[in-house]
Amino acid sequence: MEYCGETYxxxxxxxxxxxxxxxxxxxxxxxxxxxxxxKHQYNAPKIETGRKPRTVTAVHDLISAxxxxxxxxxxxxxxxxxxxxxxxxxxxxxxxKDGLKLGxxxxxxxxxxxxxxxxxxxxxxxxxSTVPLRLAxxxxxxxxxxxx
Numbered sequence: 001m002e003y004c005g006e007t008y009x010x011x012x013x014x015x016x017x018x019x020x021x022x023x024x025x026x027x028x029x030x031x032x033x034x035x036x037x038x039k040h041q042y043n044a045p046k047i048e049t050g051r052k053p054r055t056v057t058a059v060h061d062l063i064s065a066x067x068x069x070x071x072x073x074x075x076x077x078x079x080x081x082x083x084x085x086x087x088x089x090x091x092x093x094x095x096x097k098d099g100l101k102l103g104x105x106x107x108x109x110x111x112x113x114x115x116x117x118x119x120x121x122x123x124x125x126x127x128x129s130t131v132p133l134r135l136a137x138x139x140x141x142x143x144x145x146x147x148x
Contacts (some may be wrong), residue, residue, distance in 0.1 A: 010041055028105040059096045059106050075117035080139050084119040091116055091123040093131045
């Protein structure tokens with residue numbers, strides 16, 4: 001595939017107008033290919049458009065220091081899984097790996113509601129796994145109780 005400035009050579013001609021010339025618009029992290037007539041053609045993988053694919057590290061790096069502090073303050077300085085105090089990290093309830101497989105955007109994966117304060121043992125223990133549903137529900141209920 002060819003990417004030349006403002007125009008993009010599509011995989012096949014548009015079924016609407018027959019043109020093979022298109023453009024790329026990035027929406028929610030996805031490269032969307034549109035014909036010059038304006039009709040959406042397909043969502044292109046980043047490898048096709050020449051952009052770097054999302055990685056677990058790249059998504060993790062998007063969590064700012066202020067967001068990390070906000071998550072830890074929301075948890076009142078305790079691990080949201082085991083209740084331990086001390087050195088806390090910010091972990092994902094739906095793992096980055098699973099979130100990317102599900103087509104979630106970086107913003108959705110790193111949303112405050114998908115982040116939790118965790119002690120290193122709990123965060124490393126979960127690893128690349130998604131937090132089990134029962135545990136996630138109990139964490140959400142605990143957060144709601146704190147807000148009341």
